[in-house]
Amino acid sequence: MNQLSMAQIILLSLFAFFQINEIITLGIGFGNPVNAGLIAGLIVGDMKLGLAVGATLQLMILGVGTFGGASIPDYATGAIIGTAIAHISGKGINYGIGVGIPVGLLMVQLDILARFANTYFAHRINHAIGKNDDKAVVRNSLYGAIPWGISRALPVFLVLIFGESFVKNVLNYLPQWLMGGLKAAGTMLPAVGIAILMHYLPIKKFAPYIIFGFIAAAYLKIPMLGVALAGVGFAILYYQKLMNSNGEQPHIKGDGLDTEKAKELGIGEEITGDEE
Numbered sequence: 631m632n633q634l635s636m637a638q639i640i641l642l643s644l645f646a647f648f649q650i651n652e653i654i655t656l657g658i659g660f661g662n663p664v665n666a667g668l669i670a671g672l673i674v675g676d677m678k679l680g681l682a683v684g685a686t687l688q689l690m691i692l693g694v695g696t697f698g699g700a701s702i703p704d705y706a707t708g709a710i711i712g713t714a715i716a717h718i719s720g721k722g723i724n725y726g727i728g729v730g731i732p733v734g735l736l737m738v739q740l741d742i743l744a745r746f747a748n749t750y751f752a753h754r755i756n757h758a759i760g761k762n763d764d765k766a767v768v769r770n771s772l773y774g775a776i777p778w779g780i781s782r783a784l785p786v787f788l789v790l791i792f793g794e795s796f797v798k799n800v801l802n803y804l805p806q807w808l809m810g811g812l813k814a815a816g817t818m819l820p821a822v823g824i825a826i827l828m829h830y831l832p833i834k835k836f837a838p839y840i841i842f843g844f845i846a847a848a849y850l851k852i853p854m855l856g857v858a859l860a861g862v863g864f865a866i867l868y869y870q871k872l873m874n875s876n877g878e879q880p881h882i883k884g885d886g887l888d889t890e891k892a893k894e895l896g897i898g899e900e901i902t903g904d905e906e
Contacts, residue, residue, distance in 0.1 A: 634674060634718060634790060641673050643787040646710055647779035650744075653706075654778065663687040667709035674717040683716060683726040684709040687734065692824075701745070704737030705730060707782050711789050718793075733785070740781040747777035839864050 634642075645666075653661035660666065667684015671677040687705035712730025719725060751774045758766035833840065843861065846852040852860075 634714065638673055639787065639790045642670060642710055642714055642790060643783045645669055645673070646707055646786040647783035649706055649710075650704070650778050650782045651775045655775075661706045663691065663705040663709040666706040667713050670710040670713040674714055676713070676717050679716055679723060679726065680709070680713040682723040683712045683730060686723075686727050687712070687730050690731075690734075701738050701741040703731075703734035704741060704782070705734040707737050707786065708732075708734035710786055714786075714790055715793075733789070737782070737785070740785065744777045744781035748774045 649661040649666055652658060660669070662684075664681065664684040664687075667680040667682075667687070668677065669680070670684070671680020674680070684706075687709050691702065691705055708730030711733045712726035712728075715729045716722060716726025751770045754770045755767050758764075758770065839861070842864075843857055846857050846860065847854065
């Protein structure tokens with residue numbers, strides 16, 4: 631078994647504190663499970679393990695977003711803990727994923743607590759606005775990062791100090807109906823997230839492309855990268871067709887420009903003048 635130094639545990643805890651605040655502020659991407667796993671892997675000294683755990687957990691939240699005040703499983707924190715525990719135990723990627731999933735589900739409850747705690751600072755900000763106290767508004771906005779960070783950093787620190795048994799004891803203490811409901815919700819959320827995205831997309835207009843993508847992935851077994859590249863190709867073709875239909879690009883006719891279209895667009899007048 632591998633052991634983590636106190637410095638590594640503190641670094642992982644600080645990264646957990648940072649990543650959740652990065653999600654709700656800058657949104658660069660450190661809070662994505664794949665990136666969280668990568669950085670956790672670098673800290674523990676096994677980047678390949680971190681990438682594998684993080685990328686697998688990333689697949690579980692594709693198309694899922696925290697609309698409104700909704701809370702979803704935090705698989706970024708799960709990737710941090712899963713990578714660290716898998717490294718400590720030496721049991722490999724599957725074991726890390728197995729630890730990361732319940733951790734991500736448990737974070738739903740702590741996410742709600744963090745949101746609830748921030749209402750205190752929200753009321754203080756409203757009070758400061760009424761008094762035109764700009765400094766108090768900024769100060770309390772920064773204070774709001776503390777509950778968010780602690781909601782992630784503290785579990786990471788406790789798990790890495792007391793081991794994976796800490797997670798198991800917490801999960802065993804929670805009612806079975808609650809954990810069963812969370813697991814069921816975690817299974818349904820990716821489908822719900824994709825359905826929400828499709829609701830806002832022009833499905834009817836681009837139905838042929840969607841059907842092609844489904845056939846390519848489900849029946850032709852083309853890897854997702856190949857389907858994505860085909861989608862890029864179709865997007866380029868559609869864009870060119872759209873530009874041509876709007877008259878923003880000259881049409882090609884034979885070996886040269888369509889002269890009638892070029893006159894409408896005011897293209898080629900200088901060349902015509904030179905030839906005369």
